Amino acid sequence: MNRHFKALHERDIASVVHPQTNLQKHLTVGPSIITHGEGIYVYDEKGKRFLDSGAALWCAALGFKNERxxxxxxxxxxxxxxxxxxxxxxxxxxxxxxxxxxxxxxxxxxxxxxxxxxxxxxxxxxxxxxxxxxxxxxxxxxxxxxxxxxxxxxxxxxxxxxxxxxxxxxxxxxxxxxxxxxxxxxxxxxxxxxxxxxxxxxxxxxxxxxxxxxxxxxxxxxxxxxxxxxxxxxxxxxxxxxxxxxxxxxxxxxxxxxxxxxxxxxxxxxxxxxxxxxxxxxxxxxxxxxxxxxxxxxxxxxxxxxxxxxxxxxxxxxxxxxxxxxxxxxxxxxxxxxxxxxxxIDIVSRVKSLEAPFLAMLKSLSDHPLVGEGSGVGLLGGIEIVESKETRKSFPPQARINEIIDRHAEASGIILRTTPANRIAFSPPLIISEDEIAEMQRLTMKALNGALADIRSARS
Structure with a gap:
């Protein structure tokens, strides 16, 4: 991290209260600083690109840059x-x-x-x-x-x-x-x-x-x-x-x-x-x-x-x-x-045309050992995270499954919205393409595979 962003980290810790954040942990870890965006992607202070599968807080429908x-x-x-x-x-x-x-x-x-x-x-x-x-x-x-x-x-x-x-x-x-x-x-x-x-x-x-x-x-x-x-x-x-x-x-x-x-x-x-x-x-x-x-x-x-x-x-x-x-x-x-x-751009027709590949993505993720099923409509849906597919049992809180998935998502270059309801929610920018939906599926699978490897390692 260069001197400029190191200073920003320190200033953030000294001055900013972050919603939906463990404030004690933040005082040690500090922020992830996003510097700019383009299309469905955002970039951090290290220049790393992230596909934002949630359109930030469900809302960046046109992506992260629009000159008009x-x-x-x-x-x-x-x-x-x-x-x-x-x-x-x-x-x-x-x-x-x-x-x-x-x-x-x-x-x-x-x-x-x-x-x-x-x-x-x-x-x-x-x-x-x-x-x-x-x-x-x-x-x-x-x-x-x-x-x-x-x-x-x-x-x-x-x-x-x-x-x-x-x-x-x-x-x-x-x-x-x-x-x-x-x-x-x-x-x-x-x-x-x-x-x-x-x-x-x-x-x-x-x-x-x-x-x-x-x-x-x-x-x-x-x-x-x-x-x-x-x-x-x-x-x-x-x-x-x-x-x-x-x-x-x-x-x-x-x-x-x-x-x-x-x-x-x-x-x-x-x-x-x-x-x-x-x-x-x-x-x-x-x-x-x-x-x-x-x-x-x-x-x-x-x-x-x-x-x-x-x-x-x-x-x-x-x-x-x-x-x-x-x-x-x-x-x-x-x-x-x-x-x-x-x-x-006829946003309604656009979303309808992408609904099938989006729902297919959710279905494909349902094959993963950590996923029970996927459901959604349009470009809004989610997958159930389970400890057991057979019993549909959720992970206990002490397993910190969301933290594990979030960590591997960040490493994989995707921002995932894990929820307390034991689902991962997807609501990508409405300008997403079919190829980018495929990339979202690949990166999510990579994050889930990383999380599964950690869980199996902890049990062995």
Whole structure:
């Protein structure tokens, strides 16, 4: 490591707190410094190239360099570097972006509330559900139902929705009123001889029992990501959403689709809601909205909810909600340009054309001794990591299997997203080619082989 990067390492350790990181270990090991990117690859301070199989945090849909978007950001910065959309002010990029989102929405939507991150969008969707039920005279409808295995963000409310206890420990979370129902992993939790349809019915029955136990008049909304990202890019079992949505209609519970990961072509349609047959009252989106070029998100609201928002804001004098950078003109301009690029390259058709080789890659990885099965849709999927294929048994925590796989992935030149759910999730940039999918398979197999050799050596 040259003197410049050695100094950067030392400065990082002295000054930066890294999310999702063992902070004590980081003080010794230090950061991996990424210097630049090109296409689906990024490069570290040593010049080593890595294929990023997860598009960073699910979001670099157009890869890691785009001069066209950079120029739009530059021009927008010169035109109007910032202005807020509070108190009736507006600007062209926010208007055009909102119009575009309403045009491409998977089901009819009335208005767009621009925000800054997926976490903010989901946090805001909870507030809007509460606002709605206050407006119709049912303020006791406040509880929020989500699923185990779903991640909805890092604000205190969004993380309370998240169905993963590791995100709650030591924070005094989740808040009361956030209810987590069964996860969707048929491979892990399906009963012997049970079909996927029967599994979905069992999940629906459990959800209905939860609704009745809590009281339908206390439940504001049900949140669901079409494909569960935090569960390892896990698609829903057959028939699941059809059964769930029938229950939400039966008990008059708002439905919010968390499209933060699934939106903008990732699942082989523009929206995961189209892939999974969802008809939500609100939709949250982020990540692919700007291909991660700048922070921006949006909450799409249907007419039913917006009508009540209008009446309630008139009753109390104003709609008192907002974030300083919401609808930022530069971020909005960048997002609008990204959506134009998606149209020009026909991103949906592109993903559909790559779905077969992508799913074939997951299937081929399933032949490895450490892999139980693979599943996915579009360019979003994962593989189950198992200690035993026969019993589908997971590795115990002390085996630190994810750390072992991550270490061999780094050595092999690939960035893998290992998850606490005992899956490796894949969500490569949507510009990936079929040849690069083959390379992703080869590098992943190399990392798995290295991990298997370590495990066998430790046992011998």
């Amino acid at each position: 978007v950079a120029k739009v950001a530059y021009d927008a910065m010169h035109q109007l570097p910032y202005f807020q959309i509070f108190r009736g002010y507006s600007h062209g990029p926010a208007i055009e972006l909102s119009e575009k989102l309403l045009k491409i929405a998977p089901v009819p939507m009335s208005k767009v509330l621009l925000q800054c991150s997926g976490s903010e969008a989901n946090d805001t969707a909870v507030k809007m559900a509460w606002y709605y039920w206050h407006g119709v005279g049912k303020p006791d409808k406040r509880k929020i139902i989500t699923r185990m295995g779903s991640y909805h963000g890092s604000t205190c409310v969004a993380i309370s929705m998240t169905g993963n206890t590791s995100y709650h420990r030591s924070f005094g979370l989740p808040f009361d009123g956030f209810i987590h129902v069964d996860g969707l992993n048929f491979y892990r939790t399906g009963e012997p001889g049970e079909t996927e349809e029967a599994f979905s019915q069992r999940l629906a029955d459990s959800l209905e029992a939860t609704i009745l136990r809590e009281g339908p008049d206390t439940i504001a909304a049900f949140f669901a990501d079409p494909v569960q990202g935090n569960a390892g890019a896990l698609p829903p079992p057959k028939g699941y959403f059809e059964k769930v949505q029938a229950l939400l209609r039966k008990y008059d519970i708002l439905f919010v689709a968390d499209e933060v990961i699934c939106g903008f072509g990732r699942t082989g349609n523009m929206w995961g809601s189209q892939t999974c047959g969802l008809k939500p009252d609100m939709i949250t989106c982020a990540k692919g909205l700007s291909a991660a070029m700048l922070p921006i998100s949006a909450l799409l609201i249907n007419q039913r909810v917006f009508d009540v928002m209008v009446g309630e804001s008139a009753r109390i004098g104003a709609f008192i909600h907002g974030f300083t950078y919401a609808g930022h003109p530069v971020a909005s301009a960048v997002a609008l340009e990204v959506l134009k690029i998606y149209d020009e």
